[in-house]
Amino acid sequence: MARVFLVVMDSVGIGGAPDADRFFNGDVPDTGANTLAHIAQACATGRAEQGRSGPLHVPNLDALGLGAAVRLASGAATPGLDAEPTGTWGAASEVSPGKDTPSGHWELAGVPVPWDWHYFPDATPAFPDDLVARVCDIAGTDGILGNCHASGTAIIAEHGATHMRTSQPICYTSADSVFQIAAHEETFGLEKLLDLCKSLAPTLHAMKVGRVIARPFVGDGPDTFQRTKNRKDYAISPPAPTLLDRVQAAGHPTHAIGKIGDIFSMSGIDDVVKGTDAELMQHLSKAVDEAEDGSLTFANFVEFDSLYGHRRDISGYARALEWFDAELGQILPRLRPTDRLILTADHGNDPSWIGTDHTRERVPVLIAGAGAGTLGLIPFTGVARIAARHLKVDWT
Numbered sequence: 001m002a003r004v005f006l007v008v009m010d011s012v013g014i015g016g017a018p019d020a021d022r023f024f025n026g027d028v029p030d031t032g033a034n035t036l037a038h039i040a041q042a043c044a045t046g047r048a049e050q051g052r053s054g055p056l057h058v059p060n061l062d063a064l065g066l067g068a069a070v071r072l073a074s075g076a077a078t079p080g081l082d083a084e085p086t087g088t089w090g091a092a093s094e095v096s097p098g099k100d101t102p103s104g105h106w107e108l109a110g111v112p113v114p115w116d117w118h119y120f121p122d123a124t125p126a127f128p129d130d131l132v133a134r135v136c137d138i139a140g141t142d143g144i145l146g147n148c149h150a151s152g153t154a155i156i157a158e159h160g161a162t163h164m165r166t167s168q169p170i171c172y173t174s175a176d177s178v179f180q181i182a183a184h185e186e187t188f189g190l191e192k193l194l195d196l197c198k199s200l201a202p203t204l205h206a207m208k209v210g211r212v213i214a215r216p217f218v219g220d221g222p223d224t225f226q227r228t229k230n231r232k233d234y235a236i237s238p239p240a241p242t243l244l245d246r247v248q249a250a251g252h253p254t255h256a257i258g259k260i261g262d263i264f265s266m267s268g269i270d271d272v273v274k275g276t277d278a279e280l281m282q283h284l285s286k287a288v289d290e291a292e293d294g295s296l297t298f299a300n301f302v303e304f305d306s307l308y309g310h311r312r313d314i315s316g317y318a319r320a321l322e323w324f325d326a327e328l329g330q331i332l333p334r335l336r337p338t339d340r341l342i343l344t345a346d347h348g349n350d351p352s353w354i355g356t357d358h359t360r361e362r363v364p365v366l367i368a369g370a371g372a373g374t375l376g377l378i379p380f381t382g383v384a385r386i387a388a389r390h391l392k393v394d395w396t
C-alpha cells in the first residue's frame with residue numbers, strides 16, 4: 001500500500017516568484033533572489049570554497065529534476081546541474097502574504113494563510129510598552145534587552161553578557177512575524193525560558209504574531225556563546241484542517257520529523273522526533289524502512305535556513321546541500337515501488353542576497369517513485385493534493 005514521505009528542505013528556493021517585488025530585505029525587493037541558482041553559480045566560479053570545492057555536486061537531487069526545476073521557475077543558469085530528469089519535477093508558487101516558515105508549510109499542506117501577519121516595526125524600540133511590561137512581569141525583571149530587529153547570533157554576542165548579569169531576557173524580531181527570546185540555558189534556565197514563551201504566546205497570537213520562539217544559548221562570553229538545539233517555537237494553529245489533519249482523520253498514521261510538530265502545533269500528528277539535521281536524516285532513513293502502509297511522514301530539514309541562509313554563508317549552504325544529496329542517495333534505493341518521496345521547500349533564503357531574512361521565491365517539487373514526468377508550475381497547495389491523492393485521502 002502507498003506511503004508518502006514529504007520532505008521540506010527549509011529555504012531551498014529556486015527564484016522566479018511572480019510577487020517577489022512585494023517582499024523585502026531592508027529596502028531591497030526580493031526580485032531576482034534565487035537561493036539554489038546563486039549557490040550553484042558561486043560554486044562554479046570558485047566563490048564557495050570553504051570546506052568544499054568546485055561546482056555544486058548534487059547528482060541525486062539533479063537527477064530527480066532540481067536543475068530543470070530551477071530553469072523552469074526562473075530561467076536562471078544552473079552550472080553543474082544539467083541532468084535529464086528521471087523523477088517527476090516542477091516548481092511551486094506561494095500565495096500566502098508571508099515568506100515565513102509556517103506560511104510556507106501550511107500552504108504546502110493545503111492551507112494558504114487567510115490573514116495578514118503582524119510584523120513589528122524595524123525601529124528601536126520595536127515592541128509596544130504593554131508587551132514589554134508583560135515580559136518583565138512574567139520574567140521578574142525591570143527591563144528587557146534588544147527590543148529591535150536583529151540577527152540571533154549577533155544579538156546574543158551583543159547582549160549575552162549583560163543578560164547573564166541582569167537576567168533581563170533578550171527580545172528581538174525580524175522581517176518574519178516572530179517574537180524571539182534568547183536566554184542563557186544555565187544562568188536564566190531553560191525551563192524558565194520555555195515557560196516565559198509559552199505564557200506570552202496567547203497574547204502574541206491574538207496580535208497575529210505567528211510565533212513566539214525560545215532561543216536558548218550557552219557559553220561564557222561573546223566568543224563562546226552558542227545557541228542550543230533546545231529552540232522551541234510556539235506557533236499559531238493553522239486556520240483550517242491541513243493535509244496532516246485530513247490524513248489522520250482518514251485513519252492513516254502521521255509522523256513528524258523535526259520542526260513539523262511545532263509548525264503545525266502538533267495538529268494531525270501522531271508522533272514527532274527532533275534533533276540536528278544529521279539526526280533527522282537517521283530518523284527519515286528509519287521511517288523509510290519502518291513506516292506503516294498508508295502513512296504520511298512529514299519532515300523538515302532546517303539547517304539550510306538557520307545555519308547558512310540567515311547567516312549568508314554560501315559555502316556552508318553548498319556543503320549542506322551536498323551532504324543532504326549524498327544522504328538522499330542512500331535512501332532513494334530503499335523506497336518501495338508504491339512509495340512517493342516528495343522533496344520541496346517553504347521559501348527562499350538566498351545566501352548571496354543582502355540582509356539576513358528569507359527571500360520570496362518559487363520552490364522545487366521533486367517526486368521520487370513516480371517515474372520521469374513534469375508537473376510544470378503549480379501552486380504550493382498542489383503538493384498537498386499530490387500527497388493526498390497518492391494516499392487515497394479525499395481532497396476537494
Ligand SMILES: O=P(O)(O)O[C@H]1O[C@H](CO)[C@@H](O)[C@H]1O
Binds near residue numbers: 151178180215306310
Ligand atoms: O537570526 P535568527 O535568530 O536565526 O532568526 C531567524 O530565525 C527566525 C525563525 O525561523 C527568523 O524569523 C529569523 O529571524
Ligand SMILES: [Mn+2]
Binds near residue numbers: 010011101
Ligand atoms: Mn523555513
Ligand SMILES: [Mn+2]
Binds near residue numbers: 305
Ligand atoms: Mn528562517
